Amino acid sequence: MSLKLHNLQEWETPQRQSPAGLFILFIRTCWEIIKQFWIVLLYYVLRGRQENQPFATEWLFWGFFGLSIVITVIKFWFYKFQIKDDHLHIHSGWWKRKHLSIPLASIQSVQIEQGVWQQLFRIAKVSFDSTGSESVEAKIDALSLKKAEALKQILLQESEGELATAGETISKPERKTYRLNDLDTLKLSLSANHFRAFFVLLVFTFKFFDDAGKMLDADQREAMEAYTDQAINALSWVFFVGVFLVVAFISVAVSAFRIFLEYYNFTMTETDKGWRVSHGLLTQKQKVITRSKIQLVTYRANWLRGLLDFWFIDMSITGQDKLKRQAQINVPITNLVDVQQLAEQYLPQAPVREQGERISPAYWGRKALFLSLPVSLLLWGVLYLISGELLIALAVAGVVLAYWLVHLVVWRSKFRWLAQEEGLTVFKGVWGKSYTLLQWQKIQDVSLSQTIYQRQKRLATLKFSTAGGEITLPYLPLATAEMLLNQTLYRIESRQEAWL
Amino acid sequence: MQNFSNALVVIEDVPTIEGISYQPLQPAYLKIQRIWFFILMPSLAVALFLGFYFIEKIQILGVMAGVSLAYVLLALVYWVGEGLSFRHSGYAVREHDILFRSGWWVRSTQLVPFNRVQHVSIEAGMFERRFGLASISVYTAGQDLTVHGITRETAEKIKEFVGKQIKNKETIEEDTTDIETKDNTDEPEIA
Numbered sequence: 001m002s003l004k005l006h007n008l009q010e011w012e013t014p015q016r017q018s019p020a021g022l023f024i025l026f027i028r029t030c031w032e033i034i035k036q037f038w039i040v041l042l043y044y045v046l047r048g049r050q051e052n053q054p055f056a057t058e059w060l061f062w063g064f065f066g067l068s069i070v071i072t073v074i075k076f077w078f079y080k081f082q083i084k085d086d087h088l089h090i091h092s093g094w095w096k097r098k099h100l101s102i103p104l105a106s107i108q109s110v111q112i113e114q115g116v117w118q119q120l121f122r123i124a125k126v127s128f129d130s131t132g133s134e135s136v137e138a139k140i141d142a143l144s145l146k147k148a149e150a151l152k153q154i155l156l157q158e159s160e161g162e163l164a165t166a167g168e169t170i171s172k173p174e175r176k177t178y179r180l181n182d183l184d185t186l187k188l189s190l191s192a193n194h195f196r197a198f199f200v201l202l203v204f205t206f207k208f209f210d211d212a213g214k215m216l217d218a219d220q221r222e223a224m225e226a227y228t229d230q231a232i233n234a235l236s237w238v239f240f241v242g243v244f245l246v247v248a249f250i251s252v253a254v255s256a257f258r259i260f261l262e263y264y265n266f267t268m269t270e271t272d273k274g275w276r277v278s279h280g281l282l283t284q285k286q287k288v289i290t291r292s293k294i295q296l297v298t299y300r301a302n303w304l305r306g307l308l309d310f311w312f313i314d315m316s317i318t319g320q321d322k323l324k325r326q327a328q329i330n331v332p333i334t335n336l337v338d339v340q341q342l343a344e345q346y347l348p349q350a351p352v353r354e355q356g357e358r359i360s361p362a363y364w365g366r367k368a369l370f371l372s373l374p375v376s377l378l379l380w381g382v383l384y385l386i387s388g389e390l391l392i393a394l395a396v397a398g399v400v401l402a403y404w405l406v407h408l409v410v411w412r413s414k415f416r417w418l419a420q421e422e423g424l425t426v427f428k429g430v431w432g433k434s435y436t437l438l439q440w441q442k443i444q445d446v447s448l449s450q451t452i453y454q455r456q457k458r459l460a461t462l463k464f465s466t467a468g469g470e471i472t473l474p475y476l477p478l479a480t481a482e483m484l485l486n487q488t489l490y491r492i493e494s495r496q497e498a499w500l
Numbered sequence: 501m502q503n504f505s506n507a508l509v510v511i512e513d514v515p516t517i518e519g520i521s522y523q524p525l526q527p528a529y530l531k532i533q534r535i536w537f538f539i540l541m542p543s544l545a546v547a548l549f550l551g552f553y554f555i556e557k558i559q560i561l562g563v564m565a566g567v568s569l570a571y572v573l574l575a576l577v578y579w580v581g582e583g584l585s586f587r588h589s590g591y592a593v594r595e596h597d598i599l600f601r602s603g604w605w606v607r608s609t610q611l612v613p614f615n616r617v618q619h620v621s622i623e624a625g626m627f628e629r630r631f632g633l634a635s636i637s638v639y640t641a642g643q644d645l646t647v648h649g650i651t652r653e654t655a656e657k658i659k660e661f662v663g664k665q666i667k668n669k670e671t672i673e674e675d676t677t678d679i680e681t682k683d684n685t686d687e688p689e690i691a
Binding site for chain 2: 443499500
């Protein structure tokens with residue numbers, strides 16, 4: 001692929017955003033004002049029309065409308081950007097002037113995003129990821145799609161130290177492309193863990209019935225409760241199973257639909273420095289992943305996806321400044337071979353099955369004694385106080401404890417870690433599978449801790465921190481933990497390997 | 501598992517963290533911890549007393565006795581724990597990294613290599629200033645490390661030393677790609 005670069009001079013003069021973005025700016029401004037004054041607005045709307053102030057609500061509406069328009073125009077007029085002296089300059093504000101200046105060399109990636117409104121007006125939001133903390137605010141909300149693409153190319157070329165001059169052609173070799181077709185996206189949507197959506201909806205449903213009851217007056221409520229009691233007595237299991245199934249169906253449908261929209265037309269193309277990712281139906285997102293910025297890589301599959309050989313690779317990415325938002329990019333991949341190929345670009349010999357050392361069996365026993373048991377006892381007490389039913393509370397707490405114990409035992413027996421020349425791999429899983437890879441040079445600091453019990457049994461817990469997350473190896477034999485720690489430190493300190 | 505053999509590098513004399521002599525914290529630091537004890541625990545007692553006085557629902561003898569017992573136990577664990585933790589805590593500055601060990605129930609040792617340090621800062625609270633103490637924090641892109649209970653002079657020395665080491669690392673990185681040799685046996689004189 002080759003691309004013709006735009007003339008830098010074109011960007012040297014300060015320019016405003018696309019006028020087509022005024023509407024989006026207006027919507028955003030309205031939302032900002034609503035967020036600031038929502039209590040006042042709610043009060044006036046709920047109060048309704050008063051005798052002595054017949055037009056208060058209307059005036060409020062028009063005032064709000066006018067204020068939004070004025071702020072939108074001011075924001076639009078005073079927001080200018082330019083590329084000058086190897087910096088991207090963004091000027092904004094009227095009352096409080098702000099000048100943001102980002103060195104082009106520090107720009108790590110450029111993202112183009114298009115929501116529904118942006119697609120309608122054929123504009124895009126451009127945001128930048130640089131090594132400084134200020135980049136959080138660095139974004140241009142509305143640019144024509146063509147201009148956004150051109151700006152992205154210029155910024156990326158400049159950040160790579162390749163000066164873009166008019167008419168210059170740069171060949172950009174692109175390698176493998178991972179793509180999800182519609183069927184894959186559907187599989188991805190349906191195989192997700194929908195439990196969270198299900199429980200949220202279940203709670204919402206019961207809350208709705210509860211609130212509906214409260215809105216009725218005393219007589220109506222009594223009548224409804226009597227009717228409900230009758231209905232429950234007559235058809236109790238049918239009623240509950242019915243509600244359960246309806247809630248389950250709706251939650252799976254909504255949750256799957258959300259994932260389908262998010263990952264629709266997912267494409268990941270390999271480039272010189274990393275990958276370019278784009279996906280989304282309503283909100284189309286484009287991201288650039290710079291390989292050197294990846295701190296940790298995890299590939300995982302839940303039970304169902306494990307059967308379908310459908311995986312997610314999570315890449316923890318960060319800039320140099322820890323205050324900056326850490327990003328995690330989740331990449332769906334349709335088979336383990338591709339997963340391994342991708343992961344091996346971060347760490348050679350990425351595992352595809354459990355291998356390595358286990359942790360001490362004492363792990364699950366101690367967790368059960370000091371975490372599962374006290375929490376279950378507390379749950380029993382709380383449930384008993386709420387319901388007054390001793391046996392039911394005991395049964396629920398018992399089921400929770402039993403599941404927790406099984407979970408701990410299985411988790412411990414499956415956990416594996418393996419230290420290799422280039423890095424560490426950890427396997428975890430109870431129902432599903434998860435492999436985490438860590439390059440040694442990404443480690444920022446190490447800590448070794450021991451409880452009283454661990455000291456008696458000569459065990460230790462080792463924790464490696466990176467700029468993108470942590471890896472903990474619990475209940476290792478002390479000698480092993482110390483040896484691993486010493487070797488890791490030697491590796492980090494004796495070599496000047498870049499972590500970013 | 502004891503015959504762990506996934507060696508990262510085949511070098512026999514990799515420096516070890518076992519047997520490092522840690523510098524103890526200043527005794528005045530324990531005094532500050534005790535002052536905080538005498539501020540926090542009576543404050544908690546007053547809050548509990550007011551709670552029992554104004555909320556009639558919890559004016560039950562059993563609840564009051566339970567809470568009082570928990571309060572006494574908490575005070576005891578707090579007092580003893582602080583003392584034991586102080587005895588165990590210490591820091592060590594080596595040529596390439598800084599270590600801080602702390603804790604009583606869970607004893608932990610945290611290590612930060614200098615080539616991961618982004619910046620260093622010294623802080624001193626009201627009581628620390630009164631006793632001529634300070635804390636030094638070493639910031640990385642991962643977890644930060646803070647050494648409490650050292651004198652202001654020591655903190656300044658550590659800060660200067662860490663700054664020098666970071667500069668050295670940067671110079672080495674720029675000058676050569678050779679692997680640096682390392683000897684952790686000589687600790688710099690900071691105490």
